[in-house]
Every structure is written in C-alpha cells, then in structure tokens.
Amino acid sequence: MADYRELWESLDMDLEKHDELCQVLPEFYGDIYMTQEKRPEGMNYFNFVISEIHGLRIKELNEHRKNGKKVFGSFCVFVPDEVILAADGIGVGLCGGSEFWVPDGEKVLPRNMCPLIKASVGAKISGTCPYFQSADMLVGETTCDGKKKAWEILEDYIPMHVMDLPQMKREKDKENFKDEIKIFKEKVEEVTGNKVSAESLKETIKLVNNKRKTLQRLYNTRKAENLPISGKDALLITQVAFYDDTNRFIDKVNELCDELENRIEEKVSVFKEGTPRILLTGTPMAIPNWKMHHLIETSGGAVVCEEACTGTKYFERLVDEDNEDLDSQLRALSERYMGINCACFSPNDGRIDDIIRLYKEYNADGVIYNSLPFCHTYAIEYKKVKDALEKEGIPVIMIETDYSLQDAGQINTRLEAFFEMINMNKELAI
Amino acid sequence: MADYRELWESLDMDLEKHDELCQVLPEFYGDIYMTQEKRPEGMNYFNFVISEIHGLRIKELNEHRKNGKKVFGSFCVFVPDEVILAADGIGVGLCGGSEFWVPDGEKVLPRNMCPLIKASVGAKISGTCPYFQSADMLVGETTCDGKKKAWEILEDYIPMHVMDLPQMKREKDKENFKDEIKIFKEKVEEVTGNKVSAESLKETIKLVNNKRKTLQRLYNTRKAENLPISGKDALLITQVAFYDDTNRFIDKVNELCDELENRIEEKVSVFKEGTPRILLTGTPMAIPNWKMHHLIETSGGAVVCEEACTGTKYFERLVDEDNEDLDSQLRALSERYMGINCACFSPNDGRIDDIIRLYKEYNADGVIYNSLPFCHTYAIEYKKVKDALEKEGIPVIMIETDYSLQDAGQINTRLEAFFEMINMNKELAI
Numbered sequence: 001m002a003d004y005r006e007l008w009e010s011l012d013m014d015l016e017k018h019d020e021l022c023q024v025l026p027e028f029y030g031d032i033y034m035t036q037e038k039r040p041e042g043m044n045y046f047n048f049v050i051s052e053i054h055g056l057r058i059k060e061l062n063e064h065r066k067n068g069k070k071v072f073g074s075f076c077v078f079v080p081d082e083v084i085l086a087a088d089g090i091g092v093g094l095c096g097g098s099e100f101w102v103p104d105g106e107k108v109l110p111r112n113m114c115p116l117i118k119a120s121v122g123a124k125i126s127g128t129c130p131y132f133q134s135a136d137m138l139v140g141e142t143t144c145d146g147k148k149k150a151w152e153i154l155e156d157y158i159p160m161h162v163m164d165l166p167q168m169k170r171e172k173d174k175e176n177f178k179d180e181i182k183i184f185k186e187k188v189e190e191v192t193g194n195k196v197s198a199e200s201l202k203e204t205i206k207l208v209n210n211k212r213k214t215l216q217r218l219y220n221t222r223k224a225e226n227l228p229i230s231g232k233d234a235l236l237i238t239q240v241a242f243y244d245d246t247n248r249f250i251d252k253v254n255e256l257c258d259e260l261e262n263r264i265e266e267k268v269s270v271f272k273e274g275t276p277r278i279l280l281t282g283t284p285m286a287i288p289n290w291k292m293h294h295l296i297e298t299s300g301g302a303v304v305c306e307e308a309c310t311g312t313k314y315f316e317r318l319v320d321e322d323n324e325d326l327d328s329q330l331r332a333l334s335e336r337y338m339g340i341n342c343a344c345f346s347p348n349d350g351r352i353d354d355i356i357r358l359y360k361e362y363n364a365d366g367v368i369y370n371s372l373p374f375c376h377t378y379a380i381e382y383k384k385v386k387d388a389l390e391k392e393g394i395p396v397i398m399i400e401t402d403y404s405l406q407d408a409g410q411i412n413t414r415l416e417a418f419f420e421m422i423n424m425n426k427e428l429a430i
Numbered sequence: 431m432a433d434y435r436e437l438w439e440s441l442d443m444d445l446e447k448h449d450e451l452c453q454v455l456p457e458f459y460g461d462i463y464m465t466q467e468k469r470p471e472g473m474n475y476f477n478f479v480i481s482e483i484h485g486l487r488i489k490e491l492n493e494h495r496k497n498g499k500k501v502f503g504s505f506c507v508f509v510p511d512e513v514i515l516a517a518d519g520i521g522v523g524l525c526g527g528s529e530f531w532v533p534d535g536e537k538v539l540p541r542n543m544c545p546l547i548k549a550s551v552g553a554k555i556s557g558t559c560p561y562f563q564s565a566d567m568l569v570g571e572t573t574c575d576g577k578k579k580a581w582e583i584l585e586d587y588i589p590m591h592v593m594d595l596p597q598m599k600r601e602k603d604k605e606n607f608k609d610e611i612k613i614f615k616e617k618v619e620e621v622t623g624n625k626v627s628a629e630s631l632k633e634t635i636k637l638v639n640n641k642r643k644t645l646q647r648l649y650n651t652r653k654a655e656n657l658p659i660s661g662k663d664a665l666l667i668t669q670v671a672f673y674d675d676t677n678r679f680i681d682k683v684n685e686l687c688d689e690l691e692n693r694i695e696e697k698v699s700v701f702k703e704g705t706p707r708i709l710l711t712g713t714p715m716a717i718p719n720w721k722m723h724h725l726i727e728t729s730g731g732a733v734v735c736e737e738a739c740t741g742t743k744y745f746e747r748l749v750d751e752d753n754e755d756l757d758s759q760l761r762a763l764s765e766r767y768m769g770i771n772c773a774c775f776s777p778n779d780g781r782i783d784d785i786i787r788l789y790k791e792y793n794a795d796g797v798i799y800n801s802l803p804f805c806h807t808y809a810i811e812y813k814k815v816k817d818a819l820e821k822e823g824i825p826v827i828m829i830e831t832d833y834s835l836q837d838a839g840q841i842n843t844r845l846e847a848f849f850e851m852i853n854m855n856k857e858l859a860i
Contacts, residue, residue: 110809112542142597145575148776149810162776164603167572167594176606346578346592374804379540380579 004055007062011133018128021100022054025288032294036230038270040263042256043233049240053287057243058130064090065134070192073135075120076143077309077340078165080333082319083185085204085246087192092131093242094138096120097286099403101128108153114372115402116286117146124157131243132158137191139184141165143344144377161187169338169345178334185330198326205319205329211246214253215315221260222304223362228263229256230270231280231303232293238310239287270302276422277304279359281385282370283378284309289403292370292411299415305362307355308370313340316354343377351381352388359394365422366395368415373402395422434485437492441563448558451530452484455718462724466660468700470693472686473663479670487673488560494520495564500622503565505550506573507739507770508595510763512749513615515634515676517622522561523672524568526550527716529833531558538583544802545832546716547576554587561673562588567621569614571595573774574807591617599768599775608764615760628756635749635759641676644683645745651690652734653792658693659686660700661710661733662723668740669717706852707734709789711815712800713808714739719833722800722841729845735792737785738800743770746784773807781811782818789824795852796825798845803832825852 008015029050049057061071072084073094084091096105096119104126105118123129124138132138140151140162151162163180166173185196218237221228237256241249263269278301280292285308293303306312317339320332341351359367367389371378382398389396397418401407438445459480479487491501502514503524514521526535526549534556535548553559554568562568570581570592581592593610596603615626648667651658667686671679693699708731710722715738723733736742747769750762771781789797797819801808812828819826827848831837 108813110806110812112804112809113806142776145774145806146810148597149773149807152777153810153813162598164597167578167597168592172606172609173594176602179602343579344575346572347582374542374806376540376543376575376804376806377579379542380576380583382540383538383583 004058007059008054008130008133010062011058011130012127013130013133014127017126018054018130021098021128024100025053026051028288032232032290033236036233036270038268039233040229040256040259042252042259043229045252045256046233046236046240049244050236054130057245058134060245061090061092061131061134065136068193070136071134072137072139072188072191073132074139075147076141077314078141078143078337078342079139079163080181080184080337082201082204082208082333083181083188083196085207086196086200087185087188087194088200089188089192089194092135093286094120094123094129094131094135095242095284095286096123096129097239097289097403098123101126102403104128109150112374113146114283114374116284116372117150119286119403121150121154124154137161137187139163143342144375146374165344166338167344167346169350174331174334174338177338178330181330181333181337196326198324198329201326201329202321202324205332206321207246209318209321211241211250212315212318214250214257215241217257218253218260219305219312219315221257221264224264225363226264226267226269227271227275227277227302227304228260228268230293230297231278231306232290232297235285235290235293235303235306235310236287238306238314239285241314242287242310274423274426275300275302276365276419277302277363279303279305279307279355279362279364279367280311280370281307281355281367283372283375285370286310291401291403291405291408292368292399295408295411296368296415299412300419301415304364305358307351307358309342312354312358313342343381348381349384352385355385355389356392356394365426366397366418368418369396369398371398371400373400395425434488437489438484438560438563440492441488441560442557443560443563444557447556448484448560451528451558454530455483456481458718462662462720463666466663466700468698469663470659470686470689472682472689473659475682475686476663476666476670479674480666484560487675488564490675491520491522491561491564495566498623500566501564502567502569502618502621503562504569505577506571507744508571508573508767508772509569509593510611510614510767511676512631512634512638512763513611513618513626515637516626516630517615517618517624518630519618519622519624522565523716524550524553524559524561524565525672525714525716526553526559527669527719527833528553531556532833534558539580542804543576544713544804546714546802547580549716549833551580551584554584567591567617569593573772574805576804595774596768597774597776599780604761604764604768607768608760611760611763611767626756628754628759631756631759632751632754635763636751637676639748639751641671641680642745642748644680644687645671647687648683648690649735649742649745651687651694654694655793656694656697656699657701657705657707657732657734658690658698660723660727661708661736662720662727665715665720665723665733665736665740666717668736668744669715671744672717672740701732704853704856705730705732706795706849707732707793709733709735709737709785709792709794709797710741710800711737711785711797713802713805715800716740721831721833721835721838722798722829725838725841726798726845729842730849731845734794735788737781737788739772742784742788743772773811778811779814782815785815785819786822786824795856796827796848798848799826799828801828801830803830825855
C-alpha cells in the first residue's frame with residue numbers, strides 16, 4: 001500500500017490508533033478470503049479494493065473534494081444516492097462492521113445496543129475511519145430507535161441531516177417519504193451549491209439502476225446449480241458497492257459476471273456437490289463483518305443469497321426511469337425506496353413474501369435468520385417469518401451474534417447440526 | 431373482595447393462573463403502601479381501587495359493554511382519550527407493570543426486550559388480565575421499535591389499530607399526526623357505531639383537560655417544602671388515572687388535594703426534614719411497578735416529581751378548548767400531544783428543558799434517570815440529559831432496572847451513596 005499518512009493526517013485522523021486497525025485487517029481478510037479455492041479471477045479487483053480500503057478511494061474522494069465536490073456519508077439503503085449524484089456529490093456508505101470501533105462507541109452509547117451502531121459512532125469519534133473523515137455531511141434516517149437517537153450524538157462531531165422514514169406503507173406514507181426526499185434534495189443542493197435538475201436526476205436514476213442491474217446479474221449467477229462464486233465473495237462485492245466509484249464498480253462486476261456465466265456453462269463450482277444452499281436473511285453486514293458467511297461456508301454450507309440491506313434489499317426493484325419532471329421523479333424514487341421490505345415497517349409481510357420467493361429462486365435448502373444483538377425490529381419479526389416458513393416446510397434457524405468471535409465455536413456446532421438436518425431431509429426426499 | 435369468578439370466566443380468562451396473580455398482589459401492595467406512616471385519608475379511595483383492581487372496574491366495563499359501549503385498550507400517552515370518549519367509548523391504559531406476565535411475553539418475543547412490552551403482551555396471551563379481556567380493540571402506536579413490532583404479534587389475539595407517531599416535530603409532522611388522529615377517529619366511529627361531533631369532542635376535550643388540571647393540582651402540592659404525600663402515593667394516583675372512570679377520578683383526587691393543601695398550611699410532612707428531594711425522569715412505570723419509588727423512599731429519599739409518561743408527560747399541556755369545528759379540534763389535539771417530549775422524537779431537547787424546569791419548580795435536590803433495560807431511546811438520550819444537567823450543576827445518576835427485585839440491594843447502595851452526596855453538597859452550600 002502506498003503511503004497515505006500525509007493524506008490521513010490532513011483528514012485529522014488519530015494515526016496511531018489507525019495504525020492498529022491497519023495492522024489487523026490484512027491478516028483478517030487473508031484468513032477469510034485468500035484461503036478460498038477456485039476463486040474467480042475477477043475477484044482480484046476486490047482484493048485490490050480491500051488492500052487499498054483506506055488508501056486509493058480516500059485519495060479519490062480527497063481529489064473530488066479539492067475540486068469542490070461534496071461527500072455525503074450514509075448508513076442505510078433508504079438514502080437515495082440518485083439525489084446526491086445528481087447534485088454532483090458523492091455518496092459513501094459508512095456503517096461500521098468492525099469490533100475495533102465498538103469500545104469507542106460505548107463511550108457515548110449504552111452497551112446494550114447493536115454493534116453496528118456502536119461501531120459506526122465509534123469509527124467517527126475515534127477518528128480512525130478515513131471515510132467518516134472525508135464526509136462533508138452525514139445523512140441519517142429514522143429506521144430504528146438506536147440509529148435515530150445516535151444521530152443526536154454524532155451531530156456533535158459532524159454536520160448531520162436526518163431523513164424521517166415513515167413506519168408504515170400506506171399511500172400517505174409514500175407521499176410523506178417523497179416529501180422527505182424533496183427536503184433531502186434541497187439540503188444536498190445547499191451543501192453542494194449545485195441544483196438538481198430533472199435532466200441530471202434522470203441520468204443518475206439510470207446510473208444507479210444500472211448498478212442495481214449489475215448486482216442482479218451477479219446474484220443471478222448464484223441461482224445456478226453449480227455455484228460459480230462463494231457467498232462471502234458476493235457479500236464483499238455488495239459491501240464495496242456502497243462506497244466504490246459507481247461506473248468503475250459496474251464495469252468490474254460486469255467483467256466478473258462474464259467469467260461467472262462462463263463458469264456456469266462449464267459447470268465449475270466453488271463448492272462440492274450437495275453442499276446445503278443457504279438463504280441468509282436479517283440485519284445488514286457492514287464491511288468487514290464477514291463472520292456469518294465465513295462460519296457458514298467453513299461449516300459445510302454455501303450462502304446463495306442475502307435477503308438483507310447488504311444483499312437484495314440494496315438492488316432489487318428499480319426506479320421508474322420514464323419521468324421527465326422533478327415531482328414525478330421524486331415520487332418514483334419514493335415508490336422504489338418504500339418498496340424495500342425493512343423490518344422497520346409495520347406490518348412488513350412483504351418481507352416474508354420476499355424470503356419465500358428468494359428461497360425458491362435461488363434453490364435454497366434452508367434459511368438462516370441472522371440478527372445483530374439488540375436489533376428489536378428484526379428480532380421480533382423472526383416469529384412471523386419462522387411461522388410462515390414452517391408453514392411452507394422451509395427449514396429455518398435464528399442466529400443472533402455480534403462482531404466478536406467468542407461464540408464462533410458455538411455457532412459452528414449449531415450450523416453443522418442444521419446442515420445435517422437439511423441433508424437428512426434431502427435424502428428422505430429422494 | 432366480592433366474587434368475580436363468573437365475570438372473569440365470561441371474559442375467557444385463565445382462572446387458575448389468574449388466581450396465582452391475585453394471591454401475590456395484596457401482600458405486595460401491603461408491603462409497599464400500607465407500611466407508610468401519616469398517609470393522607472384520601473388515599474383510602476386508592477387502597478380500595480387496588481383491592482378491587484380486577485373486580486369493580488371490570489364489572490363497570492362489563493356493564494358498559496352490555497349497554498353497547500366499546501372499550502379501547504391503549505399503551506401510550508399519545509393515544510387521545512378525548513376521541514374515544516367523544517364516541518361514547520371508554521379508554522383504558524393497559525401497559526403491563528408486573529414481572530408475573532414477563533415469561534408469557536417471552537414465549538412470543540425476544541428476551542432482550544423491555545419488561546413493559548413483554549409483560550403487556552404476556553398479560554394478553556396468558557389471559558390473566560381482565561382489562562385486556564374487556565377491550566374490544568387495542569390501540570398501538572409507533573413510539574418505539576419494540577412496541578411497533580409487538581403489535582404485529584398481538585394482532586393475532588385481538589383487533590388492533592396502530593397510530594403512526596411522527597419521529598420529529600416539524601410543522602409537517604404535526605399535520606401528519608393530526609391526520610393520524612383523524613384516521614383514529616374514523617376507526618373509533620366504526621367500532622363504536624357513534625359519530626364524533628364537534629360538540630361531543632368539545633366536551634371531552636374539556637373533561638380530559640379537567641383530569642389534567644386535577645393531576646396538576648395534586649403535583650403542585652409536591653412542590654411544598656413539607657411534602658404532604660409520598661412519591662409512591664402520587665405515582666399510584668397517576669397510574670390509576672389511566673383506567674379509572676374519569677369523573678370519579680377527578681372528584682376523588684380533588685378531595686385528596688383539599689386534604690393535602692390543608693396539610694401544607696399545617697406544615698405536615700410525610701418525610702422527615704432534610705430528606706433529599708428527587709426528580710425521577712425516564713421510562714413509564716406501569717401499575718404495579720412501584721419498584722424505584724419504593725427503593726428511593728426506603729433508602730432515605732423522597733420522590734417529588736416524575737418526568738415520565740406516568741407523571742408530567744400525562745397531564746402537562748392542555749388542549750386548546752376554544753375550537754368549534756372538528757378540523758381545528760383535531761389540529762389542537764395534535765398540537766397538545768406533539769408537545770409531549772418523549773424520547774421517541776429526534777431531536778428531543780424539549781425534554782432537557784422540562785427536566786431542568788421541573789427540577790426547579792419542585793425544589794428538587796437531585797435527578798434519578800430511570801430506564802427499563804433495552805429501552806434504546808431513553809438509554810441513548812441519557813448522555814445529552816446528563817451533559818445538560820452537569821452543566822447546570824444538578825446531580826444525576828442513571829439506574830437501569832427491570833421488574834425483578836434481584837438488584838434491589840445493589841440499587842439501594844447506589845441510592846444511599848447518591849443521597850449522601852446530595853446531603854454533603856447541601857451542607858457545603860450552607
């Protein structure tokens with residue numbers, strides 16, 4: 001990695017503490033990712049992205065900022081990137097996925113909270129995440145109590161804008177969210193100094209749709225009987241989608257997809273035949289949280305799809321591209337984003353439909369319901385999901401776990417038992 | 431207590447399990463309440479209310495229902511009783527305050543949740559609370575993730591209506607909540623078969639304001655140097671306010687206030703001179719949760735005010751009575767309810783102002799920030815409150831505790847140390 005110390009220093013980072021983080025990540029990544037066999041060539045780009053995670057992209061952001069562009073950090077799939085891009089801004093996803101940041105988060109937040117929020121806040125207040133340091137403004141939302149109240153604390157450190165997401169999906173809620181997007185647009189215009197025009201928004205709606213289509217293409221390859229890519233590689237790609245340059249990302253993923261589609265024709269699989277195919281559903285997995293995927297794929301399973309923010313929630317459903325005026329475009333954005341079946345909505349039966357549909361589309365053998373601790377919305381929703389899946393005869397278990405590796409052995413044991421049960425069911429079915 | 435078994439049976443209750451509950455409550459109440467010295471005579475009514483807690487009022491509700499009236503159960507100070515009463519319905523607050531119901535709640539909810547929600551759901555699904563059994567409809571709201579998602583589970587047991595409370599307090603949010611009240615009014619009209627007219631709503635707005643004024647009168651007596659009533663007695667009265675007949679309640683509390691105001695003139699106090707005066711702030715204390723008050727008042731302190739849903743949030747701020755048409759009345763209701771400074775709002779700086787104002791009004795010596803476990807909104811908000819109080823030189827501690835008595839000794843120790851510190855400060859100030 002090139003020497004970025006000067007750059008980091010200019011971002012007012014805690015260099016000493018940041019060094020500690022930089023020391024652990026390469027080995028952590030190496031153990032989880034580089035040990036995989038038959039990885040697609042196209043993953044080299046993502047190895048590079050990770051090796052440069054606090055370097056090259058930060059340098060790019062820095063250069064953009066020198067040219068007067070603004071960077072908006074966000075934490076949620078409900079923040080419309082289209083609007084940021086249309087004002088010539090740059091959006092980067094900032095959710096904290098590392099245990100490293102949790103203790104700093106706990107300095108200002110209760111311990112009884114999900115590690116994602118603690119890590120996100122800890123990353124900012126410790127000054128050890130260059131993405132936070134590169135943001136001109138953070139964009140929060142009211143998707144859960146923890147985040148909603150954490151923004152009030154983050155606000156002491158950096159300018160914040162919070163979007164109020166409705167809690168239901170009635171017609172009036174969609175109108176309300178359209179209004180929130182409008183308010184957000186005005187804020188983005190104020191910060192960037194650039195107007196969002198119907199023309200520019202039309203273009204960025206297309207661009208972000210293309211990113212979604214590219215990810216859909218990637219995920220489609222995981223529906224094949226022979227899996228051309230591991231679940232953890234696919235997860236990594238989705239995680240990178242949140243902060244990489246959009247056009248480059250689309251190109252690189254499409255290149256990879258060419259390779260994967262070839263693999264499907266040639267019946268190349270990264271898993272041995274009969275490996276239980278798992279649909280993972282639940283809370284987001286922010287980079288570098290690869291824990292569940294790694295545990296599943298080293299316990300005899302393969303993740304074929306993520307019904308999660310770092311998964312289908314991020315790219316399914318496109319924004320209608322056929323609108324010529326801002327008002328209709330904002331409404332179309334609201335329609336698309338309010339189509340996401342997040343557990344923050346009540347009721348949220350659409351998520352159950354999604355899970356069953358994805359289970360079938362991806363030929364899954366079982367569902368793992370993964371939840372970060374203290375995530376009330378996803379934890380409570382488990383009951384309804386479980387009841388519905390059991391009615392369909394779909395095997396499901398819930399695993400609640402944070403970022404630490406203390407419970408890895410215990411989760412392994414549970415996973416092995418789950419996969420054994422799935423394999424027995426399969427044998428009985430033959 | 432009269433024999434209500436036939437009545438309970440008609441409400442489809444689990445009589446055997448309910449007997450267990452009935453066996454513990456009188457002794458529990460006796461230990462906490464009847465051991466107090468110099469209690470006001472006027473508390474006899476409330477002793478009676480508790481002795482008949484699952485009897486007389488249930489019988490009344492039952493008779494109302496026989497006459498075609500409908501009963502609406504609610505869980506939050508944001509549900510406008512005025513609307514229910516205006517359609518000749520009856521509103522009863524239903525939050526569960528007993529450990530007894532927690533295990534049943536945990537059958538359908540995660541354990542990592544606040545005991546209030548677990549007890550509320552457990553009370554319904556166990557069939558051991560005659561108030562739940564007397565309700566024709568439950569009214570939920572989206573004040574926290576836990577409740578919002580718990581309604582989806584309760585809905586399998588009883589008809590539910592959920593009001594979407596905005597998460598912010600902008601002008602458009604007040605309009606939105608007005609709209610929610612309108613939707614609620616229509617639902618109430620549908621369930622009761624009665625129209626809400628501007629005339630009937632004008633009357634019930636006055637009636638509920640009178641209840642608020644009566645509670646304000648009661649609380650005003652606690653501002654006196656000589657405390658004429660204990661904190662736990664005042665808490666009990668507020669808890670009873672949620673389900674007693676409104677007119678009777680107003681009469682009985684006014685009678686009590688006559689006595690308390692006499693006591694103030696005669697300098698009668700239920701606490702010895704110099705007892706540290708505590709403002710309690712935080713999560714609601716649903717009946718029969720008297721834990722914190724009992725611990726404080728047996729550890730050498732006196733609670734002089736509750737900045738809580740079971741406290742000032744319930745009765746401060748009146749609804750404007752001078753509106754003649756429904757639309758203006760609904761707006762006035764929204765204004766009043768949206769004036770409540772609940773931690774569910776972001777930002778919620780108004781609560782900090784309230785706490786400092788109440789601290790001064792009630793001549794408090796310290797603030798105890800009380801939170802049920804896993805209540806993210808109140809737990810996170812502690813930091814801002816603490817920072818603000820420390821700036822004002824106001825002593826504050828946070829105590830997070832559930833309904834069980836296992837931590838009573840530990841809390842006692844912390845309280846004694848807190849009161850000692852307060853007393854030392856007072857001596858230094860002289």
